[in-house]
Amino acid sequence: MKNYIQLNLSLLYWILIAPFTGQFFKIAPIFRQMVFIGVRAAPMVALTAFSVGVTLAMQAAHSLESLGAEMYIPDLVMITLLREMGPVLIAVIVIGRSGSAVAAELGTMKVSEEIEALQVMAINPVQFLVVPRFLAMMVMLPALTIFGNYIGILGGWAVCTFALDFNTAGYVLRALESADTWDLYSGMIKSVVFAWIIITIACNAGLTVEGGAEGVGQATTASVVQALLAMLVMNAVLTGIFFFAA
Amino acid sequence: MSTNGETIIEVEHLVRKFGDRAVLDGISFNVHRGETLVIMGGSGCGKSTLLRHMIGSMKPTSGSVKLFGEEITAMKEREVERVRLRFGMLFQSGALLASLTVGENVALPLLQHTAKSPEEIEQIVKQKLEMVGLTGFEDLTPDEISGGMKKRVGLARALALDPELLFSDEPTSGLDPIMTAVVDELTLKLTHGSHMTAVVVSHDMTSAFRIATRMIMLGHGSIVAEGTPDEMQNSPNPEVQQFIHGRPDGPIPLNLSQEEHKDHQQVRPRPFLGGRFRFHHKRS
Numbered sequence: 001m002k003n004y005i006q007l008n009l010s011l012l013y014w015i016l017i018a019p020f021t022g023q024f025f026k027i028a029p030i031f032r033q034m035v036f037i038g039v040r041a042a043p044m045v046a047l048t049a050f051s052v053g054v055t056l057a058m059q060a061a062h063s064l065e066s067l068g069a070e071m072y073i074p075d076l077v078m079i080t081l082l083r084e085m086g087p088v089l090i091a092v093i094v095i096g097r098s099g100s101a102v103a104a105e106l107g108t109m110k111v112s113e114e115i116e117a118l119q120v121m122a123i124n125p126v127q128f129l130v131v132p133r134f135l136a137m138m139v140m141l142p143a144l145t146i147f148g149n150y151i152g153i154l155g156g157w158a159v160c161t162f163a164l165d166f167n168t169a170g171y172v173l174r175a176l177e178s179a180d181t182w183d184l185y186s187g188m189i190k191s192v193v194f195a196w197i198i199i200t201i202a203c204n205a206g207l208t209v210e211g212g213a214e215g216v217g218q219a220t221t222a223s224v225v226q227a228l229l230a231m232l233v234m235n236a237v238l239t240g241i242f243f244f245a246a
Numbered sequence: 247m248s249t250n251g252e253t254i255i256e257v258e259h260l261v262r263k264f265g266d267r268a269v270l271d272g273i274s275f276n277v278h279r280g281e282t283l284v285i286m287g288g289s290g291c292g293k294s295t296l297l298r299h300m301i302g303s304m305k306p307t308s309g310s311v312k313l314f315g316e317e318i319t320a321m322k323e324r325e326v327e328r329v330r331l332r333f334g335m336l337f338q339s340g341a342l343l344a345s346l347t348v349g350e351n352v353a354l355p356l357l358q359h360t361a362k363s364p365e366e367i368e369q370i371v372k373q374k375l376e377m378v379g380l381t382g383f384e385d386l387t388p389d390e391i392s393g394g395m396k397k398r399v400g401l402a403r404a405l406a407l408d409p410e411l412l413f414s415d416e417p418t419s420g421l422d423p424i425m426t427a428v429v430d431e432l433t434l435k436l437t438h439g440s441h442m443t444a445v446v447v448s449h450d451m452t453s454a455f456r457i458a459t460r461m462i463m464l465g466h467g468s469i470v471a472e473g474t475p476d477e478m479q480n481s482p483n484p485e486v487q488q489f490i491h492g493r494p495d496g497p498i499p500l501n502l503s504q505e506e507h508k509d510h511q512q513v514r515p516r517p518f519l520g521g522r523f524r525f526h527h528k529r530s
């Protein structure tokens with residue numbers, strides 16, 4: 001825990017203070033990480049989001065038809081996706097794919113003395129390794145979430161037009177009418193917070209590995225479990241703040 | 247060459263314990279400008295650990311380490327970085343960044359700490375790689391080159407900023423005799439020509455005697471013997487003689503330490519193997 005807090009403080013220093021002392025972060029490594037963390041995760045995100053959109057629409061059809069309220073199917077798909085399923089499920093994918101990869105990569109660097117070598121070359125590992133990954137994650141997880149929301153809505157549309165008697169215009173109009181911008185923004189705020197949680201837990205797990213290859217394996221698993229738990233608890237807290245307490 | 251130069255490294259009463267075991271148990275020595283100090287000693291006796299304390303990446307249990315007159319054991323990370331710009335370090339494993347190419351590894355300190363243009367950096371990288379006999383390997387990645395090549399890339403990287411002090415942990419292990427001679431020549435050239443100071447850990451006695459101006463031998467946590475190569479060669483200490491001539495019989499226990507025997511009763515050697523029981527008591 002002490003390490004984790006230290007990592008966060010040092011990260012804040014490198015992002016908020018260091019650029020004003022002339023140590024601006026390099027752009028190329030951030031883009032490399034954006035491709036790795038974000039772009040390569042896009043196919044998996046698309047598949048997940050599409051399945052979730054389809055599932056939501058089918059469940060909604062099942063429950064709402066019995067009430068004679070089929071017209072609200074797009075509302076349900078839209079709001080559930082934007083507020084909850086989109087940010088949470090895409091974070092789950094990114095934890096499993098990118099968070100674990102970051103933990104394993106940094107952990108391997110730790111046990112093969114690469115981190116120590118950086119320090120001895122007077123290169124700060126947080127500045128050199130954590131900052132680009134952090135910034136990439138902070139940009140890419142919200143971006144993936146928007147992308148995933150879109151694909152999920154497409155999944156809902158597929159069910160509504162092909163299996164139910166909606167037409168495309170009807171679906172789109174209903175969906176747009178039901179959701180307001182706050183539904184989108186609240187999901188975006190969640191995904192920014194999740195991005196922070198995922199990448200700091202992954203980097204911390206990697207940088208504090210001890211005990212060779214076995215240690216790397218354990219740290220990677222631990223980082224996935226911790227990130228999942230922290231993300232889900234934080235989701236409940238944020239939903240409470242956004243939609244329950246207000 | 248002589249020991250009357252300015253003192254670059256001062257190690258005093260350095261103690262480092264891992265758990266209850268004191269791996270370094272009261273080590274003191276000095277290194278002067280222009281010297282090449284070779285640290286020898288059996289595998290696992292704490293040579294790499296000693297180097298790690300000298301570069302400030304491990305903190306001692308007690309004792310002091312001064313580099314360029316500054317106490318580094320008490321420094322904050324930020325201050326240590328300033329001192330670290332003045333020396334280079336070659337790790338026992340090479341410690342190249344696996345995600346970068348050979349050329350990028352050597353260029354890394356230059357990119358981070360100098361304002362040189364990409365062309366200048368490329369030029370310096372070429373020149374440093376040439377010094378260690380690796381012309382034309384810039385674009386390979388560390389897992390495409392051999393162990394001995396990694397060592398040499400690590401050396402090129404350690405020398406990238408033309409440091410006034412070089413630490414190297416077994417620079418010649420894994421190298422063939424010709425490459426060993428090339429690396430030794432390089433060390434000699436830098437210490438003679440550019441007044442670089444070098445601290446070299448070595449098991450390789452040919453190489454050690456070729457480059458050393460002074461040697462220390464570590465054993466059971468302290469300095470067993472210290473002196474010029476000639477003094478070591480003629481040392482009456484049987485441990486030194488056994489080590490530099492590589493004899494299996496002598497005062498240095500052949501195998502693992504005492505505690506490890508307790509854990510692994512079954513690997514205890516049969517008594518008739520080796521003369522290690524003959525001189526079992528510790529001299530001081």
Ligand SMILES: Nc1ncnc2c1ncn2[C@@H]1O[C@H](COP(=O)(O)OP(=O)(O)OP(=O)(O)O)[C@@H](O)[C@H]1O
Pocket residue numbers: 264269287288289290291292293294295296338
């Ligand atoms: N981080 C650590 N935690 C616990 N023990 C350690 C640690 N690092 C080193 N040691 C112990 O310290 C002793 C000295 O290790 P060190 O790596 O310094 O040996 P060495 O003299 O460099 O050996 P070699 O010649 O094989 O490289 C070993 O017995 C090792 O078990």
Ligand SMILES: [Mg+2]
Pocket residue numbers: 293294295338415
């Ligand atoms: Mg060693």
